[in-house]
Amino acid sequence: MNQFRGADTGGPYTVLCDHVYEPLAQATRPLRFTVRAGRIADVADLDDGPPPAGGDVLDLRRHVLLPLLVDTHVHLRLDPWPLEPRLRTQPELRPIEEELPVVRRRAAEALAAGVGLVRDLGDLGAASLAAVEVARHDRRIAKVAACGPALYRAGCYGRWLGQPFADSESLCAGIRRWAADPRVSVIKLIPTGIVNFKRGRVTTAPFVTPDELQAAVDLAHELGKPVAAHASGDEGIRLAVAAGVDFIEHGYLMTRPTLDLLIERQLTWTPTFAPVHVQWRCADRCGWNGDVRGRLRQILDDHAAMLRIAHASGCRILAGSDAGAPGVSLGGGLWLELELMQQAGIPAADLLTMVTWTASQALGTECPWGRIAAGAPASFLAVAGRVDRDVRLLREIRWVARDGRIVPGRPPRMSADPAVDDQAGEPAVAPSPAHAEPRA
Incomplete structure (x- = not known):
C-alpha cells in the first residue's frame, strides 16, 4: 500500500533530502522541494524553515536522490x-x-x-x-x-x-x-x-x-x-x-x-x-x-x-x-x-x-528530466547510500517516482545467472592505469 496520499495523484507532498545529486556540478546539495501535479516546485535549501503546510512529507535524509x-x-x-x-x-x-x-x-x-x-x-x-x-x-x-x-x-x-x-x-x-x-x-x-x-x-x-x-x-x-x-x-x-x-x-x-x-x-x-x-x-x-x-x-x-x-x-x-x-x-x-x-x-x-x-x-x-529543478517532472529515485561515490550502492534503492507518482524501489536481478549478481570473485575487467592502451 502506498504510504503517501499524493503518491498516485502526483502530489502534493514535500521531499526532504540532504544529498540531492546535481549532474552538472557532480555534487550533492541538501534540499527540500514540493511535488504538485507531478512536477517539482518550491525548491529550497533543506534548512530554510519548515516545509509548506499541507500534504505528506517524504523524509529522505541519509539518502541520495537523483533523476531517473x-x-x-x-x-x-x-x-x-x-x-x-x-x-x-x-x-x-x-x-x-x-x-x-x-x-x-x-x-x-x-x-x-x-x-x-x-x-x-x-x-x-x-x-x-x-x-x-x-x-x-x-x-x-x-x-x-x-x-x-x-x-x-x-x-x-x-x-x-x-x-x-x-x-x-x-x-x-x-x-x-x-x-x-x-x-x-x-x-x-x-x-x-x-x-x-x-x-x-x-x-x-x-x-x-x-x-x-x-x-x-x-x-x-x-x-x-x-x-x-x-x-x-x-x-x-x-x-x-x-x-x-x-x-x-x-x-x-x-x-x-x-x-x-x-x-x-x-x-x-x-x-x-x-x-x-x-x-x-x-x-x-x-x-x-x-x-x-x-x-x-x-x-x-x-x-x-x-x-x-x-x-x-x-x-x-x-x-x-x-x-x-x-x-x-x-x-x-x-x-x-x-x-x-x-x-x-x-x-x-x-x-x-x-x-x-x-x-x-x-x-x-524523449527524456524531459535530467536534473532535480523547479518546473521539471518529479521523476527521481532515492538510494540509501552514497551512490555518487560507488554505483554499486544502486542496490540500496528505496523509492522511485515518475511524474510525482512514488512507489518503493525494487532491486532487480542483473542477469539470469546468480554469478553475475554476486559482487565477489574476480573483477569483470582488469583495472588498468587511465593511460593504458588496448593490445595491438
Missing part, C-alpha cells in the same frame, strides 16, 4: 535469452495484443529499478512502438523511445531485430517508412555482424558499402531522424563513423585511430559491456571452454581501455545494457553496465551524470 536513469540500448520484447545455446530459439513475431503485455511488464520492472526511460533499438514487430504511446501516459512504467524495426541486410545478422533490405533502394524505402512514423525517434541500421567469440574477432565483412551507408545516413538526417548503428569490428565501426552515424552501438574491437575519428566527429558511443561480460562470467553455461573465456576476457579488457581513453578525451558516452541479450535483464542490466564501467575506471559521479543529464540531452524531448 536512462538505458539507451534495450530490446523490450525479449525476456533475456537463455544462457545455454541449446535452449535459445529465434524470436517469432506474435500479435500485438500478445506482445504488448510482455513489453509493459518489462517497462514496469525497469521503473521499479529506477530506470525512467528505455530506448528500444530493434524490434521484430511494432510492440516497442505501441509501448511508446502507452508509456507516455502510464506513470507505472518507464517511458519508451524506439526505432521500431532495425534495418538489416537480407541473409545477414539482424533477423530478430527488424526488417530486411535487399539493396540500397529498399534500404532507403525502409528509412522513409519508419522516419514517417511519429513514434520513431531514431533509425537503427545493422551494417556489421557480431563478434565471433571463438576467434576473438568479427569474421564477416561489413554488410553495406560506404556509399550505401552514407546515402542511408544522409536520408535519415534529411528526414529529421538521427541514426544508431550496431557496429563491431574496426572496419565496420570506421565505416559507420565515416558516414556520420550519430550513435555507435557496441563498438567492440575498435582501434585508437577509429576512436579518435569518432571523437573528432563528435559522435556518441554506447559500449554495452554487459552482454559480453555475461558470456565471460557464465562461460560454462554459455558453452565456452577456457580458451574462449580467455578471449572474452581480453575483449573486455581492450574495450575497457578504449573506454578510459574515450572518457579522458571528452567523448560523449552513453550507458546501454543491451537488455534482452542472453542473460541480461532489463533494469538490472543497466546497473550491471554501470558497475562494469566503474570497474573500468570511470568515476561514479561521471557515470551518474552520463546516465541522467548526458542521456537526457542525447535523447532530447
Whole structure:
C-alpha cells in the first residue's frame, strides 16, 4: 500500500533530502522541494524553515536522490535469452495484443529499478512502438523511445531485430517508412555482424558499402531522424563513423585511430559491456571452454581501455545494457553496465551524470528530466547510500517516482545467472592505469 496520499495523484507532498545529486556540478546539495501535479516546485535549501503546510512529507535524509536513469540500448520484447545455446530459439513475431503485455511488464520492472526511460533499438514487430504511446501516459512504467524495426541486410545478422533490405533502394524505402512514423525517434541500421567469440574477432565483412551507408545516413538526417548503428569490428565501426552515424552501438574491437575519428566527429558511443561480460562470467553455461573465456576476457579488457581513453578525451558516452541479450535483464542490466564501467575506471559521479543529464540531452524531448529543478517532472529515485561515490550502492534503492507518482524501489536481478549478481570473485575487467592502451 502506498504510504503517501499524493503518491498516485502526483502530489502534493514535500521531499526532504540532504544529498540531492546535481549532474552538472557532480555534487550533492541538501534540499527540500514540493511535488504538485507531478512536477517539482518550491525548491529550497533543506534548512530554510519548515516545509509548506499541507500534504505528506517524504523524509529522505541519509539518502541520495537523483533523476531517473536512462538505458539507451534495450530490446523490450525479449525476456533475456537463455544462457545455454541449446535452449535459445529465434524470436517469432506474435500479435500485438500478445506482445504488448510482455513489453509493459518489462517497462514496469525497469521503473521499479529506477530506470525512467528505455530506448528500444530493434524490434521484430511494432510492440516497442505501441509501448511508446502507452508509456507516455502510464506513470507505472518507464517511458519508451524506439526505432521500431532495425534495418538489416537480407541473409545477414539482424533477423530478430527488424526488417530486411535487399539493396540500397529498399534500404532507403525502409528509412522513409519508419522516419514517417511519429513514434520513431531514431533509425537503427545493422551494417556489421557480431563478434565471433571463438576467434576473438568479427569474421564477416561489413554488410553495406560506404556509399550505401552514407546515402542511408544522409536520408535519415534529411528526414529529421538521427541514426544508431550496431557496429563491431574496426572496419565496420570506421565505416559507420565515416558516414556520420550519430550513435555507435557496441563498438567492440575498435582501434585508437577509429576512436579518435569518432571523437573528432563528435559522435556518441554506447559500449554495452554487459552482454559480453555475461558470456565471460557464465562461460560454462554459455558453452565456452577456457580458451574462449580467455578471449572474452581480453575483449573486455581492450574495450575497457578504449573506454578510459574515450572518457579522458571528452567523448560523449552513453550507458546501454543491451537488455534482452542472453542473460541480461532489463533494469538490472543497466546497473550491471554501470558497475562494469566503474570497474573500468570511470568515476561514479561521471557515470551518474552520463546516465541522467548526458542521456537526457542525447535523447532530447524523449527524456524531459535530467536534473532535480523547479518546473521539471518529479521523476527521481532515492538510494540509501552514497551512490555518487560507488554505483554499486544502486542496490540500496528505496523509492522511485515518475511524474510525482512514488512507489518503493525494487532491486532487480542483473542477469539470469546468480554469478553475475554476486559482487565477489574476480573483477569483470582488469583495472588498468587511465593511460593504458588496448593490445595491438
